[in-house]
Amino acid sequence: MTALSLKNVHKSFGNIHVLKDINIDVEDGEFVVFVGPSGCGKSTLLRVIAGLEDATSGDIQIGEDMVNVVPPSKRGIAMVFQSYALYPHLNVRKNMSLALKQERQPKSTIDARIEKASKMLNLEAYLDRFPSELSGGQRQRVAIGRAIVREPKLFLFDEPLSNLDAALRMNTRIEIANLHKQLGASMVYVTHDQTEAMTLADKIVVLRDGRVEQIGSPMELYNNPANKFVAGFLGSPSMNFLPESVLDGANNNTIGIRPEDLFISKDGPLLVRVSHVEHLGGDTNIIAHVEGHQITARLFGQHKVDQDSELRLAFKPDRTYAFAQDGTRLR
Amino acid sequence: MNKARANPYNTAAMHGALILYTLIALFPVFVIIINSFKDRRSIFREPLALPNSESFSLIGYETVFTQGDFFLYFQNSMIVTVASLFFVLLFGAMAAFALAEYRFKGNLLMGLYLALGIMIPIRIGTVAILDMMVATGLVNTLWALILVYTAQGLPLAIFILSEFMRQVSDDLKNAARIDGLSEYAIFLKLVLPLVRPAMATVAVFNMIPIWNDLWFPLILAPAEETKTLTLGSQVFIGQFVTDWNAVLSALSMAILPVLTLYVIFSRQLIRGITSGAVK
Numbered sequence: 001m002t003a004l005s006l007k008n009v010h011k012s013f014g015n016i017h018v019l020k021d022i023n024i025d026v027e028d029g030e031f032v033v034f035v036g037p038s039g040c041g042k043s044t045l046l047r048v049i050a051g052l053e054d055a056t057s058g059d060i061q062i063g064e065d066m067v068n069v070v071p072p073s074k075r076g077i078a079m080v081f082q083s084y085a086l087y088p089h090l091n092v093r094k095n096m097s098l099a100l101k102q103e104r105q106p107k108s109t110i111d112a113r114i115e116k117a118s119k120m121l122n123l124e125a126y127l128d129r130f131p132s133e134l135s136g137g138q139r140q141r142v143a144i145g146r147a148i149v150r151e152p153k154l155f156l157f158d159e160p161l162s163n164l165d166a167a168l169r170m171n172t173r174i175e176i177a178n179l180h181k182q183l184g185a186s187m188v189y190v191t192h193d194q195t196e197a198m199t200l201a202d203k204i205v206v207l208r209d210g211r212v213e214q215i216g217s218p219m220e221l222y223n224n225p226a227n228k229f230v231a232g233f234l235g236s237p238s239m240n241f242l243p244e245s246v247l248d249g250a251n252n253n254t255i256g257i258r259p260e261d262l263f264i265s266k267d268g269p270l271l272v273r274v275s276h277v278e279h280l281g282g283d284t285n286i287i288a289h290v291e292g293h294q295i296t297a298r299l300f301g302q303h304k305v306d307q308d309s310e311l312r313l314a315f316k317p318d319r320t321y322a323f324a325q326d327g328t329r330l331r
Numbered sequence: 332m333n334k335a336r337a338n339p340y341n342t343a344a345m346h347g348a349l350i351l352y353t354l355i356a357l358f359p360v361f362v363i364i365i366n367s368f369k370d371r372r373s374i375f376r377e378p379l380a381l382p383n384s385e386s387f388s389l390i391g392y393e394t395v396f397t398q399g400d401f402f403l404y405f406q407n408s409m410i411v412t413v414a415s416l417f418f419v420l421l422f423g424a425m426a427a428f429a430l431a432e433y434r435f436k437g438n439l440l441m442g443l444y445l446a447l448g449i450m451i452p453i454r455i456g457t458v459a460i461l462d463m464m465v466a467t468g469l470v471n472t473l474w475a476l477i478l479v480y481t482a483q484g485l486p487l488a489i490f491i492l493s494e495f496m497r498q499v500s501d502d503l504k505n506a507a508r509i510d511g512l513s514e515y516a517i518f519l520k521l522v523l524p525l526v527r528p529a530m531a532t533v534a535v536f537n538m539i540p541i542w543n544d545l546w547f548p549l550i551l552a553p554a555e556e557t558k559t560l561t562l563g564s565q566v567f568i569g570q571f572v573t574d575w576n577a578v579l580s581a582l583s584m585a586i587l588p589v590l591t592l593y594v595i596f597s598r599q600l601i602r603g604i605t606s607g608a609v610k
């Protein structure tokens with residue numbers, strides 16, 4: 001069964017066309033990540049799903065129900081906002097119970113659900129505190145707790161980690177992944193960070209300028225990108241793009257090579273000048289130039305490479321991707 | 332800020348300036364109060380002296396309580412001020428919420444139109460207002476004053492409150508919508524508590540002019556039973572002789588309720604400021 005289904009969804013603000021013909025299905029229990037650069041319409045799409053904005057045209061189905069004209073509170077969704085959006089004048093317990101009170105749930109149910117959620121998120125000690133008395137990570141967990149207690153059919157997350165520092169971001173990411181396993185709920189998660197997308201998703205939807213570029217599992221998209229944009233967006237460091245001419249090709253196409261597919265070889269086809277070396281311990285990133293084009297190689301382990309030295313890089317021909325001038329993949 | 336506080340010279344200078352300002356601001360009030368307890372001769376001979384056994388006199392207060400119905404005036408002023416503030420805050424906040432929250436045609440024009448009153452003194456329309464009050468039979472009722480003061484206070488209230496309401500985050504209101512709060516509940520339970528400091532500011536700005544106003548009570552409600560305190564006190568100021576004892580006593584007592592209301596509102600102000608700082 002599908003938890004969420006979007007059919008030909010369009011959204012315009014005045015004459016700005018923000019979402020263009022969006023078609024997405026989210027299966028029951030699936031963790032789907034919408035990823036794309038800032039301003040591509042991810043938040044708008046999430047708000048349309050939540051019912052905070054009306055779609056200009058198209059159909060939105062949550063579970064069995066068409067929800068085009070259903071108000072947000074009746075759609076069976078819960079949303080976690082980037083800014084946490086906790087009610088500043090209510091304590092943690094009241095923040096979590098507000099929606100349930102609006103639904104007129106009995107007090108015993110409310111208490112039981114708050115207890116369960118706060119145990120899951122280690123929030124028991126903070127139930128009587130106000131949001132202003134919590135750290136950023138704790139506020140984020142309260143925001144997630146507020147979503148959990150509603151037991152929604154569909155969770156919506158809008159860049160929930162982008163206000164956290166790096167260490168906390170990684171921990172919370174793992175917590176969210178665990179939460180998804182424990183609850184088995186369907187989740188839609190929006191981010192501009194491809195690492196979050198790759199690590200969390202069952203299915204990734206890549207968006208650009210309000211259009212869906214490609215949908216698939218993280219490894220499908222990584223190994224088999226449909227176009228140059230998806231190829232360049234996923235993976236870190238991102239894919240190298242070189243004109244075919246640099247590689248003795250005849251056409252005007254672009255060749256993409258992932259940094260980890262490059263290796264140092266005496267008789268490699270690419271003669272490069274090293275401009276920078278990043279020693280990460282486990283990996284070594286070499287940033288170099290070939291005929292004015294920047295190229296990044298990611299070598300496993302530790303390598304001693306001098307800046308400004310010249311060396312030759314090689315790659316396996318079957319590990320390259322060819323793209324036409326308009327960015328479409330050539331196979 | 333913390334550095335400035337840690338430096339004892341800065342602290343002393345800061346407190347010195349504040350104390351000086353307080354003294355200057357409170358001096359007239361102080362003079363009014365001490366002189367209200369003196370007999371007439373001492374008021375003019377030594378206006379700055381404290382009342383002593385020789386000059387002490389309650390004659391002013393006696394006059395105030397025996398001539399005219401001081402408590403009625405007092406009650407009228409209180410009703411008019413509190414009711415006007417209530418309506419200014421209620422309607423002002425509702426209009427501000429609509430302007431700040433909803434996209435509709437003419438939103439900007441409507442906002443400008445509603446704020447126009449800030450620049451146009453309401454007294455220019457006195458004759459028209461009097462006509463209207465006569466036509467509706469509201470002359471010599473407290474409603475006449477309440478309506479006029481509400482109209483007078485609304486433009487600034489809407490201007491200030493809509494600016495503050497725009498700053499309440501959209502995510503917060505959207506979270507409330509998802510949690511099932513109606514638009515009314517979002518207004519009453521979420522946005523109003525968050526703009527409470529702004530409401531207190533508006534209340535304080537409006538309160539003093541309403542309490543002290545002589546113009547509209549004199550024109551719209553001069554009857555004995557609707558006289559406000561300011562108007563009632565005027566009986567002691569004659570064209571040829573002024574009963575200074577009575578005037579000063581009436582003024583001293585008129586300060587009290589304003590002070591009480593101010594303390595109530597300023598608490599809100601301070602609480603709002605500190606809760607914002609911690610967040």
Ligand SMILES: Nc1ncnc2c1ncn2[C@@H]1O[C@H](COP(=O)(O)OP(=O)(O)O)[C@@H](O)[C@H]1O
Pocket residue numbers: 013016018036037038039040041042043044045
């Ligand atoms: N209420 C609105 N009115 C007009 N334009 C908007 C509105 N909301 C968003 N947009 C525009 O839609 C585009 C997508 O915004 P958004 O969905 O917030 O992007 P993202 O979340 O991917 O960064 C942006 O160009 C933004 O300017």
Ligand SMILES: [Mg+2]
Pocket residue numbers: 042043044159
């Ligand atoms: Mg966004």
